[in-house]
Amino acid sequence: MRKVVSGLFVSLDGVAQAPNEWQFAFDEEMGAALAETLETADAILLGRVTFTEWAGYWPTVTSGDDAAFAKWINDSPKYVVSSTLDGxxxxxxxxxxxxxxxxxxxxxxxxxxxxxxxxxxxxxxxxLLELDLLDELVLLIHPVVAGEGRKKLFADDAALKKMELVSARPTSSGVIIATYRPER
Incomplete structure (x- = not known):
């Protein structure tokens, strides 16, 4: 059976929104972790917001540093979860x-x-986590406080969900790559 795996950039204060505004470093170890995700996956789940933002960008990338990822994501099956999109x-x-x-x-x-x-x-x-559909959550925890006005990964009123730490390792820029599995 296939696994559903999420990898997210988060700040120390739990912000996951707009990492391009607070992510100050991208090191070799982070690149290797993301490359491993691409090698072990062949389908992508997207929410409405991410789909809408990315659909206008990734199909236009044909060269440069992002060309390999663009080819992978453009060629891979994408499943968009939305109750408001028509198509x-x-x-x-x-x-x-x-x-x-x-x-x-x-x-x-x-x-x-x-x-x-x-x-x-x-x-x-x-x-996905609330519905027990997420098999692994990989957090790339950046040593920065993103501050108020941005959405956190989990709301303050989120239900208790126990997670098991599978692995954790620091990178050369101080990011912690932590992999968790929901306890079932």
């Missing part, structure tokens, strides 16, 4: 997930293939 035809290989989220994700997990990665989409990550 996702503006980005190739995208499918709108309609209906019951639990059923849709369980069908994806039961299908043939590698892992399914969740790209960005912290709201979707929260939902």
């Amino acid at each position: 996702v035809d503006d980005w190739a290989n995208s499918t709108l997930v309609r209906g019951e989220l639990v059923t849709a994700i369980e069908e994806l997990k039961a299908s043939e293939g590698k892992n399914i990665t969740v790209a960005g989409s912290p709201t979707l990550v929260r939902s």
Whole structure:
């Protein structure tokens, strides 16, 4: 059975929104962790916000440092979870997930293939975790306080969810790459 795995950049104060505004370093170890995600996954789950932002950018990238990731994400099947979008035809290989989220994700997990990665989409990550559909949560914890006015990964009123630490390692820039699995 395939696993659903999320990798997110977060600040010390739990902010996951707009890492481009507070992520000051991107080191070799972080690049290796993200490359491992790409090697072990062949499908992507996206929430509405991330899909809308990325659909206007990634299909236009054909050269430069981001070209390899652009090719991977553009060529891979993308499953967009949204109750408000009418369609996702503006980005190739995208499918709108309609209906019951639990059923849709369980069908994806039961299908043939590698892992399914969740790209960005912290709201979707929260939902997957609450519904016990997320198998691994990889947090790249940056040594920065992002401050107020940005969305945190978990709301202050989030329900208790026990997680098991699978691994944790610091990088040369001081980021901690921590992998967790929900206790089931």
